[in-house]
Amino acid sequence: MKKKICIIYTGGTIGMEETAYGYAPAPGYMKKTLGSMQELKDPEIPDYDLIEYSPLLDSSNITVDNWNQIGADIRERYFDYDGFVVMHGTDTMAYTASALSFMLQGLSKPVILTGSQIPLCKVRNDARENLITSMMIAADYGIPEVCIYFGGKLIRGNRSTKVSSDTMIAFDSPNYEPLAEAGVNITINQKQIRREARELNFCPFTNNQIAVLKIFPGIQFEIFENIMTDKLKGIVIEAFGAGNIPQNDDSMLRMLQKAKENGTYIIVCTQCHRGTATIGKYETSKNLAEAGALCGFDMTVEAAVTKLYYLLSRHQEEREIKLLMETDIRGELTRDA
Incomplete structure (x- = not known):
């Protein structure tokens, strides 16, 4: 049976349109764009459902309540999908990935955050590769962690930090080796992956x-x-x-x-x-x-x-x-x- 993942689109550069005032999020744009991408019709790509937040969030405006919302959406749909991809702005992606790693205890499925430095609407962009590879890893590689995939590397979410605002390698994991690297092939570093033999336990955060x-x-x-x-x-x-x-x-x-x-x-x-x-x-x-x-x-x-x-x-x-x-x-x- 073909794998199926859930894509949660929270906002961020990846789905912005070009306007007279600069890049801006546009409701409904992501659904239309994904539907028109021929790459997503390839047999290697899993089936997917898309959840689009309203309003779409600039990641600079992310709050504890938004972390709770993302975690609750994953918990609610946990048994319906093989994995999850969260499209998110880059500025606070490392915070959200870290928060979800603590909030979602006992994961047995991948939760992968990704985004881009250049939006999908531009001819030259990093968005397509980041999204497509995230979808493939979420469906087929069984990595039971909250991760960030960006610039060819899959890194543990709570080891990640943003290191660049204008290069395609925006994130690093300074004190922990990547969980996987995507070159010609996707290579998994199995010894770096953490596995918990427990059922999922969701702990929303209180505002402190x-x-x-x-x-x-x-x-x-x-x-x-x-x-x-x-x-x-x-x-x-x-x-x-x-x-x-x-x-x-x-x-x-x-x-x-x-x-x-x-x-x-x-x-x-x-x-x-x-x-x-x-x-x-x-x-x-x-x-x-x-x-x-x-x-x-x-x-x-x-x-x-x-x-x-x-x-x-x-x-x-x-x-x-x-x-x-x-x-x-x-x-x-x-x-x-």
Whole structure:
């Protein structure tokens, strides 16, 4: 029997039309375009159903509610299809892929996010290859993970980050090898694939206040003290190198102390494209350790943020959240990196 997949079209460059004001999404355009693509009539291409969101979303406007909507749509149709392709704008695709990886526990089918830098309406584009290969992998390769396919590589969703705004290779997986590469043939890296022998469990996210703070030379921490209220549930700090922050004045200590008193979770990631954060490796991270900060190891910021959303949505116990934040639960981190 021919395989069948579900395509969820949320918006993004891939389906935009050219207008007098620049590229813009157009309701109904994707259905018409897919119907006219001769490539999709080839026997190698699976059958598909298309779900088009209304309104179509610029990925810059994606919210937690939209993540929940995508996850719920997959959960509702999970047993009707062999796999899922989510067409999505590139700007926040890594966040959505990371969120879905935590939200959809126990996957046994592929969920592949893709998009493009140049829309389908242009003669020269990357959209066709990204879409066609995503459809083939979703139908026939049995990779039970949330992934991004882009620019010839299939990468784990919660290891992904956007690295370019104007080249065809827009995404990278800095600390984890690709799950597959598409050249003349599609080559699967089986040892990199994570498999869970469980039934699907869908956990929608609750809206919690989470902040991201990128450290830079000369940062004045007192600017951020006012956000350290008991409503702020977590802050992800993008630190220097292996998890270092400045120790020039007391304002940073006051900020960290306020976060600790309010029960705000502090997660430390590295700004470096590759490598890991290790709190306590250098003296300049000792204040983070004293404030009870959690180590993000080699997690991307996208994974750290969405993982914290997941843990706050599912767990109430502080001890359990702290333990799981530093534990690999979906292939998102390597403790010994």
